[in-house]
Amino acid sequence: MDTEEFLLPRSRLANERLHAMIPGGAHTYAKGDDQYPENLAPVISHGRGAHVWDIDGNRYIEYGSGLRSVSLGHAHPRVIEAVRRELDRGSNFVRPSIVEVEAAERFLATVPTAEMVKFAKNGSDVTTAAVRLARAVTGRPRVAICGDHPFFSVDDWFIGTTPMSAGVPAETTELTVAFPYGDLAATEELLTRYRDEVACLILEPAGHTEPSPSSQLLPQPSAGRGPQSREDPTPGYLAGLRELADRHGCVLIFDEMITGFRWSEAGAQGLYDVVPDLSTFGKALGNGFAVSALAGRRELMERGGLRHSGDRVFLLSTTHGAETHSLAAAMAVQTTYVEEGVTARLHALGERLAAGVREAAAGMGVGDHVVVRGRASNLVFATLDENRQPSQQYRTLFLRRLLAGGVLAPSFVVSSALGDADIDRTVDVVAQACAVYRKALDAADPTPWLAGRPVKPVFRRLA
Template sequence: MRKYLRSNALQSRLHDLVPGGSHTYARGADQYPEDMAPILVRGAGSRVWDVDGNEYVEYGIGLRSVTLGHGYRPVVDAAARAAADGVSFSRPTELELLAAQDFLALVPGADMVKFAKNGSDATTAAVRLARAVTGRETVAICEQPFFSVDDWFIGTTAMSAGIPPVATTRFPYNDLPALERVLSEQPTAAVVLEAATALAEPEPGYLAGVRALCDRFGALLVFDEMITGFRWSSGGAQQVYGVVPDLSCWGKAMGNGFPVSALAGKREFMELGGLRTERERVFLLSTTHGPETAGLAAFRAVVAAYATTDPVGRMERAGQRLADGVNAAAAELGIADRLTVTGRPSCLIFVTRDAEGVPSQPFRTLFLQELLDRGVLGQSFVTSAAHTDADIDHTVEAAAAAAAVYRRALEQGSVAGLLRGRPVAPAIRRHSAPRHIAPATSDSGDR
């Protein structure tokens, strides 16, 4: 059994200094088995190491942002060269033009792009722009996990404390009549959705239907490409499915972990945030660090890697092999209907159900616990291009052993005596867990 003495001590200290003990709710200690949340010190390829010297094959891989692997040398070198010449200036750099050209060559449906640092910067700028274009306030968002840290989205979640009522409505995915009802009930500025997710592909004609409804009701269509961009393809979901949005929002894998995001779209809309408009100007994006050179250089190196290698193909092959192996192990144990790896091969998740077939956080925690004990770290099985056959073999072996423990829990009807602490909790929830995080002593958790 692995030891987490230093990790636990540092995590306790983090809770004293950083609200939640991490800077992203998805990275919180509450998302991992109790006293088993590693504090990391470095990564290389698909592997990471913690402060206690434990080594892991990592999945989720930087909250899906590291598609090429940790420390991917061409990206690191490009960022380092740019940073050595200065990272921030009082005027644009040539690098901004080169990065914009690279981006728009990948996304032919977009005419202009503006860079930022966080995905929420981009999605909120898109909402602001859509409201200015249409003169409407209401935003319709798909019933999908996460779009922004800003009020227009967080106000619709369980963590809405401190946020006034928001003009945001919801609609289910793959349901055109439901979206039509939403758009017909009130004037809507924008329809925001991920064109696809790990668990849901668009039904034939769905995205084209969404495009047609937006045109009919005068709403802008906004694709959130945070996850699909550079994971479905370098041109995002819009390239895969052949439907062009009015605006699209990018982040995550653009810089292989370096902070960079983008808002892209049609010239007639994007120019409202510029200097070439007769209309009232929109305060679109104006950030000190949006054009920071290291992030843009990292992005250009990522583009080069996608042009000369096949990261998406490698992610998909690794993911398919992983899903096949783990699902085969679960089937052999007779628990394939309780423990399942599913999703797009480049963006896999595992579904955990209890003895009654109900999705279960305690059973999920047990599976995470057993994976950690065997050197696998991840809240999902999202792969990178750096995951090797050896990594997949190790993970399948670890998952098969974890599945055997899982079956014991199913046979006894609960995780009692097998799970060594409290279960994980949803990252976005109204209240903290009943057992509060203890303060540190002298001896001593997606944009």
């Protein structure tokens, strides 16, 4: 289908309605219509498996489902059945439900490196709780974040370090410092410079600086870099970070929002055999249902409880954190991952997709410009211009062609619901998009193929 014939009139009207009532037109900035080509931001009607349908009646093969949260595919039967059982039994009570016991037992059996767990709804809930707990147990004010990782929380201690820092007091931002991933010497220098001031080191144990709308052109807090990827940490790096944290008396926190389940059922910590003091999980944990988890060593976690003699820590207290249907969804997800070998399937699907996209791009002469990066279960892509620099304009061209071909792909992050036919179709559409990409490169100007403004980074100072 030619993009000039691909129109989304109902979605366009719905987007106007969204912006009239909801700041940003979406409840997550990464889902905003500024992340998509102008007038080509589909509004979703429903989804099943690896496919979604928009309100204009178009069907898409979907990647990055629910910002990586729907890793089993939409409306997964085992998850939906578990949720339905709880809906008829009530979802929230004045005292803990037995489901909370079962969910905690299941989680701690799945992530045996943790000794206690507390559930919440969002990733930011638990990363901020981890930071607060680290500050409480160490008595120190500063937070050291990995500056190469794009996102940790919507709360002030992180958002103040981004270009969207309006509303965050400078005094708060000054308490957050950054260290580079993979550089133990630089991290030790930071800990020495702020001796006895750093409460915690928080990072994704493995990951990437995402070449996506949020960071393809915009430098992240630490520096201005091009898009990078990282499948595995350098051997010895995480163990070295563990030793540094111990020696300097700070808490080591692994943000496993992305690596949890996609790297292994027990997260990256289960794969790399390095135990953090605290870790946070979300996204894939509920297959789209709202559930997150803060887990860690009993000595620390219990400080947020009732059975100790020290000062109490307000760790997490959420009205909806223990909704029974979300916890049931999490248990079903964990069971499905273990029994059906989902992590291995995600890797196999991602490897097949990456190979196909790379071959298609090379075949059209743009193999150095459309670049697939990351671990097979967590693929992203970079769109580079004629000088091989990250380009939002070329990203726009690429996304327009994918959408017109029935592929909704802000990333190439796979779900286990994809089939071989979906991968083959995606590769065909990518090849068609790359043919147009080559024309734009030859002209040294993608503008004629944009049909509107380019997509924008999420983190930017001005609207």
